[in-house]
Amino acid sequence: MPSTTWNRHHVLSLADFTTTEYDTVLQTAASFQEVLSRRTKKVPSLQGQVVANLFFEPSTRTRSSFELAAKRLSADTLNFTAASSSMTKGETILDTAKTYLAMGTDIMVIRHREAGVPNAIAQEMDRLGVRVSVLNAGDGQHEHPSQALLDLFTICKLMDCSHPRLELLKNKKIAIVGDILHSRVARSNIWSLTASGAQVHLAAPPTLLPQLFQDFVLERGETDPSPTLNRQLFLHWELEPALKDADLVMTLRLQKERMTDHLLPSLREYHQTFGITRKKLKLCQPHVKVLHPGPVNRGVEISSDLMDDPEFSLIQSQVTSGIAIRMALLYLLGSGKDSA
Numbered sequence: 248m249p250s251t252t253w254n255r256h257h258v259l260s261l262a263d264f265t266t267t268e269y270d271t272v273l274q275t276a277a278s279f280q281e282v283l284s285r286r287t288k289k290v291p292s293l294q295g296q297v298v299a300n301l302f303f304e305p306s307t308r309t310r311s312s313f314e315l316a317a318k319r320l321s322a323d324t325l326n327f328t329a330a331s332s333s334m335t336k337g338e339t340i341l342d343t344a345k346t347y348l349a350m351g352t353d354i355m356v357i358r359h360r361e362a363g364v365p366n367a368i369a370q371e372m373d374r375l376g377v378r379v380s381v382l383n384a385g386d387g388q389h390e391h392p393s394q395a396l397l398d399l400f401t402i403c404k405l406m407d408c409s410h411p412r413l414e415l416l417k418n419k420k421i422a423i424v425g426d427i428l429h430s431r432v433a434r435s436n437i438w439s440l441t442a443s444g445a446q447v448h449l450a451a452p453p454t455l456l457p458q459l460f461q462d463f464v465l466e467r468g469e470t471d472p473s474p475t476l477n478r479q480l481f482l483h484w485e486l487e488p489a490l491k492d493a494d495l496v497m498t499l500r501l502q503k504e505r506m507t508d509h510l511l512p513s514l515r516e517y518h519q520t521f522g523i524t525r526k527k528l529k530l531c532q533p534h535v536k537v538l539h540p541g542p543v544n545r546g547v548e549i550s551s552d553l554m555d556d557p558e559f560s561l562i563q564s565q566v567t568s569g570i571a572i573r574m575a576l577l578y579l580l581g582s583g584k585d586s587a
């Protein structure tokens with residue numbers, strides 16, 4: 248593994264990630280990707296450490312890939328799902344976390360439907376003075392840092408497989424399309440992609456864009472249909488200007504579980520206006536690739552044939568990248584613990 252300086256104790260958000268930290272994660276993931284291509288895919292880096300996956304909200308790929316990543320690093324894993332836990336008998340979230348602490352957990356990977364739960368658990372661990380790291384695996388509408396990092400890794404590898412790094416995305420045009428309002432994936436990606444120097448274009452119907460962004464634009468009296476939030480972040484109420492000459496398109500699922508109102512006329516109408524299809528991709532650069540964090544609602548945010556087309560779709564490759572990225576995060580958080 249590369250020898251690195253890494254001082255972060257928890258990974259809760261990408262808001263304050265530095266360029267060096269992004270590059271450290273990308274380079275460490277690239278080293279693990281090489282390990283994963285070998286016959287023996289396991290390394291002893293986290294032998295004796297315990298990684299607890301505390302998932303209070305459903306997940307397929309994040310939970311499984313954190314588990315596999317921990318196993319590839321030789322850590323012991325504990326898997327928790329709220330529905331089959333003693334929370335059904337009234338145990339609180341913090342008491343649940345302390346129960347896992349008492350079992351010797353070193354790293355807690357936490358997903359919760361409410362924003363801020365991983366931060367609250369991290370604060371409690373710090374208050375107790377224990378060296379437990381907390382990794383946010385998606386909290387409400389707030390952030391999903393490991394997803395944005397695996398997206399970054401997937402894209403950077405396309406450009407330079409052996410040396411993925413942040414600067415490769417400088418000035419690339421990246422469209423993020425769909426339910427931006429409820430998407431923690433969009434929020435984390437906005438941090439990482441703007442940090443890279445890319446031009447990030449957000450496109451959604453007004454009901455699915457954060458009011459804050461829209462107020463900001465209206466306050467400045469912008470009437471342009473493609474107003475600029477800052478020099479790198481653009482807002483569109485229509486799809487076409489976001490797709491025009493885009494290098495990459497990230498489409499998002501409609502997060503119905505987080506919608507309290509009827510925000511769209513119909514799924515059919517949404518697919519016609521904002522669904523990504525081969526025809527609409529013709530507006531983009533010829534080399535365009537499409538990302539989606541999954542799970543996908545086929546025929547809603549992306550057409551089924553496009554999702555399955557390896558010429559354009561990076562969806563499977565994102566899932567594969569998730570293992571190396573999560574190995575990198577667990578390794579960086581866990582490898583300093585023995586020397587404490």
Ligand SMILES: N[C@@H](CC(=O)O)C(=O)O
Pocket residue numbers: 385391431432499500502540541542
């Ligand atoms: N799986 C991602 C995206 C999604 O569910 O649409 C998340 O948990 O945020």
Ligand SMILES: NC(=O)OP(=O)(O)O
Pocket residue numbers: 305306307308309310385394540541542
């Ligand atoms: N992309 C993502 O977080 O998928 P899961 O919800 O299946 O974990």
